Amino acid sequence: MLFVCLGNICRSPLAQGVFQLRADACGIPVMLDSAGTSAYHVGQSPDPRAVAVARDWGMDITAQRARQLKPSDFLGFDTIYVMDGSNLEDVRQRAPACSMTDVKLVMSLLSEQGHLRDLNVPDPYYGSQREFQEVVVMLNQAALAWAQRWTESDRLTSD
Ligand code: 4NP
Numbered sequence: 001m002l003f004v005c006l007g008n009i010c011r012s013p014l015a016q017g018v019f020q021l022r023a024d025a026c027g028i029p030v031m032l033d034s035a036g037t038s039a040y041h042v043g044q045s046p047d048p049r050a051v052a053v054a055r056d057w058g059m060d061i062t063a064q065r066a067r068q069l070k071p072s073d074f075l076g077f078d079t080i081y082v083m084d085g086s087n088l089e090d091v092r093q094r095a096p097a098c099s100m101t102d103v104k105l106v107m108s109l110l111s112e113q114g115h116l117r118d119l120n121v122p123d124p125y126y127g128s129q130r131e132f133q134e135v136v137v138m139l140n141q142a143a144l145a146w147a148q149r150w151t152e153s154d155r156l157t158s159d
Contacts, residue, residue: 001079002034004035005036006037009036009066014046020059046064077101
């Protein structure tokens with residue numbers, strides 16, 4: 001799964017981190033990565049505020065480096081989870097006509113269970129540490145829903 005936001009230094013690195021945390025805890029074998037629709041921060045480490053919030057959650061995201069979404073991502077990933085409606089539009093526009101990759105809002109993992117109305121993970125870049133904390137709380141809810149669904153479907157297929 002690939003997580004995509006605008007800059008690839010705030011939301012999608014946190015998404016990669018928190019989904020990896022839940023995947024590890026549940027023993028889910030999955031390949032995770034993240035990218036940005038823009039090239040603004042290519043090569044940079046995650047924003048220090050994201051690094052700090054991640055650390056509070058027991059995650060080390062400092063090895064991640066920002067990169068831009070590339071055409072081969074539409075071959076290499078079954079699912080691209082984006083953070084907001086603007087990302088959704090940008091990513092869908094870049095998908096090659098033959099792409100089989102599913103492009104979805106990450107918070108749709110919760111709305112499928114009828115829990116949520118606003119499906120955007122707000123951009124925290126111009127916000128404070130508090131906005132970053134809210135981003136992780138939202139992404140953790142999505143990751144828990146994803147892990148639960150994965151575990152249930154795995155149990156069903158192995159029965
Ligand atoms: P992200 O946040 O998309 O969650 O990584 C942003 C990072 C940088 C900018 C905007 C949003 N920027 O305009 O540089």
